[in-house]
Amino acid sequence: MMSDERDDMAGLRDEIDQVGRTAAKRFDPGRGALTIAVAVPAILVSMVLPWTGGHTGLDVLLGEGRAIPKIFSCGALFAGVLLSATTLAVRRWTLAWITSLALFAASISGVLSIWMTQTTTGHKPGEGPGVGLVVAVIATVLLLVKWLQIAASRPPIN
Template identity: 65%
Template sequence: MCGPVSDEEYLRREIDEVERTAARRIDPGTGALTISIAVLALLVSLVLPWIGDHTGLQVVLGESTTFLPRLFAFLALGVGVVGSGLTLAVRRWALAWVCSLGLFAGAVTGVLSIWTQQTTTSNKTIGPGPGIGLTIAVIAVVFLLVKWLRIAASRPPQL
């Protein structure tokens, strides 16, 4: 029933396989450099104050009991740093979408983290206020969100 495969049929199968593989990959181009710079800014923000005198590392390690900044720190490190590095390494389209969605959650959580540190009740401040490190981290996460969303949405439609 299945005779020998002709050279043309073998070549067609090989071309189809290469096409399927290429469709699953992304090419960030010069965006890879800007993503790397944003990841570096995110890492540098960890040594700067986030909440009062607590640095980003102290927030990650649990020395600050505030929930939202800690959740934001985990999302920023997990998706922003590890996820971006992994996606740049393997260049898979699906991972670009995972980074986009995770960074969206991180951006919302980061903005809420800043907001909760600034919220007042009866003209008395609740928290010590957001530090420069938290602000830089939120800006870096929003920047990464925009870059990964552009890369993920740039996939040409499948015919």
């Protein structure tokens, strides 16, 4: 009879340890989920606003304009919308770090996109960034900060 109780306790201990290991792989975004839930639609809305000259974000995504804004539009949609939504749904630490790194790359290309719309090879200034490009870059940087906070908040594993 004592052997059965020990086996039951060992099985229960293993089950509890397994639940602990599974929980250690997941995160709770807390209030950060609200920031993410606002920034993701902001990126989507920015796609219909003007980015460069008379081109909207969708135009840039589909091939109009310069190369760096095209790269940023792809990065903003991939990292800012797709990866953020997937990471928020799955809630895995590893995916939070991957999302942070992708958003870092997208943020850099976004800032470069704004800079490139203001510069030309002549003596006249460029057309400047449109409101959609600025909104997309701000939303991407906000997402970067929030995902870095979430990813870096993982408690040490004992």
